[in-house]
Amino acid sequence: MTRVAAIDCGTNSIRLLVADCTVSDSAGGAGASGELVELDRRMTIVRLGQGVDKTGRLAPEALERTFAACREYAAVIEELGAERVRFVATSASRDAENRKEFVQGVLAILGVEPEVISGDQEAEFSFLGATKELTGATDMEKPFLVVDIGGGSTEFVVGEEHVRAARSVDVGCVRMTERHLVVDGVVTDPPTAEQVAAMRADIEAALDLVGQTVPLTEARTLVGLAGSVTTVAGIALGLPEYDSSAIHHARVPYERVREITERMLTSTHAERAAIPVLHPGRVDVIGAGTLVLLAVMERTGAREVVVSEHDILDGIAWSIA
Numbered sequence: 001m002t003r004v005a006a007i008d009c010g011t012n013s014i015r016l017l018v019a020d021c022t023v024s025d026s027a028g029g030a031g032a033s034g035e036l037v038e039l040d041r042r043m044t045i046v047r048l049g050q051g052v053d054k055t056g057r058l059a060p061e062a063l064e065r066t067f068a069a070c071r072e073y074a075a076v077i078e079e080l081g082a083e084r085v086r087f088v089a090t091s092a093s094r095d096a097e098n099r100k101e102f103v104q105g106v107l108a109i110l111g112v113e114p115e116v117i118s119g120d121q122e123a124e125f126s127f128l129g130a131t132k133e134l135t136g137a138t139d140m141e142k143p144f145l146v147v148d149i150g151g152g153s154t155e156f157v158v159g160e161e162h163v164r165a166a167r168s169v170d171v172g173c174v175r176m177t178e179r180h181l182v183v184d185g186v187v188t189d190p191p192t193a194e195q196v197a198a199m200r201a202d203i204e205a206a207l208d209l210v211g212q213t214v215p216l217t218e219a220r221t222l223v224g225l226a227g228s229v230t231t232v233a234g235i236a237l238g239l240p241e242y243d244s245s246a247i248h249h250a251r252v253p254y255e256r257v258r259e260i261t262e263r264m265l266t267s268t269h270a271e272r273a274a275i276p277v278l279h280p281g282r283v284d285v286i287g288a289g290t291l292v293l294l295a296v297m298e299r300t301g302a303r304e305v306v307v308s309e310h311d312i313l314d315g316i317a318w319s320i321a
Contacts, residue, residue, distance in 0.1 A: 003039075005082035006316035007073060009106075009114065011049030011092040011151030012174050012285065013227065014066055016073045017041050017313045018080045021321030036132075036317060039080055043227075044069040045281025048102075049092030049152050053175050058096045063105060070109040077110070084320045088312070089114040090122050092152050119168020122312060123148070123155035127163050129314030130223050134306075145219030145300060148311060149173065149228045149292050151285070156210045158219055165214045169206040173228050173282075173289035176202065180288075187284045189269045196265055199288060203295045211299075222302040225311035227282055228289025233307040234277030235260050242277045248309040254297050257305065261290040 006017045018040040046065040048058060077085060087106060093099050093116050106114045117125075126148040134140055143164065148155040151174035157166040180199040181191050188195060210216060224232075233250045234242055236257075264272065264287040272283045282289070297305065 002084060002321045003080070003082050004317050004320040005073075005077045005080075005085040006313050006320065007070075007085070007087040007110075008313045008316060009048065009066065009087065009089045009093065011052070011090070011153070011172055012047055012281070013043050013045050013151070014048070014069045014073075015041070015043040015313050016076060017317055018077065018082050019317050021317060036314060036321075040076055041313075042073075042076075044072070045279065047151075047174070047281070049095075049174050051178070052092050052095050052152070053178050056096065057098050058092065058102055063102060066102070067105050067109060070106055074110050085110065085112045086316055086320050087112050087114040088122075088125070088316050089116045090150065090153070090312075094118075095152070119153060119155060120166050122153075123157045123166035123168055124163050125315030125319065126155050126225055126312040127157040127159055127166070127315070128318055129311045129316070130225055130308045131159070131161075132314070132318065133310065134221075134223070134308075140306070141220030143219050144221050144223050145214075145216065145302075146223045146225065147229075147293070147296050148225040149289055150226055151175065154206070154292055156214050156216070158214050158216070167210045167214045169209055171203050171206040171292060173285040173292065176288035176292070177285045187269075190266050191287065196291070199291060200295065203292055204299075207295060207299050216300050219300060219302075222297065222300060222305045224293060224305040224307050227279065228286060229293055229305065229307055230309060231278055231282060231286055232257060232260050232290055232293060232305075235275060239277050242279070244309045247307055250307045251304045252307060253304045254302065257290070257294055257297055261287075261294045264290045 001022045008015045020037040050062040127146045130146045142160045146157045150172045152172040155168045233247045236252045
């Protein structure tokens with residue numbers, strides 16, 4: 001058994017998982033048997049990718065929000081006595097000119113250097129975390145298509161026990177919102193039909209790219225990850241508050257995803273903010289996130305999405321073990 005701490009720093013949020021991992025082989029790969037016992041899991045909206053798509057740089061205030069979260073996580077890691085720590089940084093820090101400032105700040109606080117991973121590596125971690133519990137399920141056909149809708153990018157992975165094909169594309173809920181829905185520094189509330197159409201065109205173009213290397217239509221089970229997807233599940237279930245145990249492995253039919261997407265894209269900020277399961281940090285970007293999910297379901301013909309609370313963070317933890 002190894003006590004590990006996994007940190008996933010994305011475009012919109014930074015998350016921590018401290019867990020005890022037991023695996024049957026040293027590789028800890030997708031085919032290894034084992035158990036992951038969660039000790040602490042938390043998420044902070046830091047919006048590290050604020051303005052990156054436009055400026056190419058991490059904003060000073062975004063860096064400070066991220067470093068404040070790192071200081072909080074360092075205290076948790078020390079208290080729980082994690083033996084190994086791995087910090088993985090994804091889309092926003094890949095794109096930024098001043099990523100050295102980010103790396104140095106994290107190293108000073110946590111004592112580990114963030115690994116700025118490629119989109120393909122990100123996809124493999126997501127697949128491992130999302131499917132490890134599903135590989136023995138008799139009611140889920142393979143291959144799986146794992147779709148991780150992040151803030152700056154979305155990862156697509158097809159595989160059975162192991163990854164067969166993967167692709168990362170730059171359509172995430174924050175990037176699409178900033179690119180298409182922000183006018184004079186303010187998010188359009190609600191967006192116009194023209195804005196939604198432009199956003200949809202970007203998403204469809206990205207799906208065309210994915211389809212060149214990932215056999216999207218061969219997948220038999222769609223597994224959706226990350227905050228946009230889990231929020232859709234919480235809304236579909238009518239939860240009075242966010243409940244990860246209820247959301248994990250929930251199945252949301254296509255029709256409900258379509259209804260929720262239309263609601264998110266036609267409601268005001270105040271109406272979205274009143275939804276109990278919707279995190280305040282996602283109120284402005286949830287419409288773009290749901291549109292990505294809807295487009296994926298329509299492209300693949302998926303009749304439902306299996307929602308997983310276990311994603312890249314769990315994959316990182318398994319990779320340490």
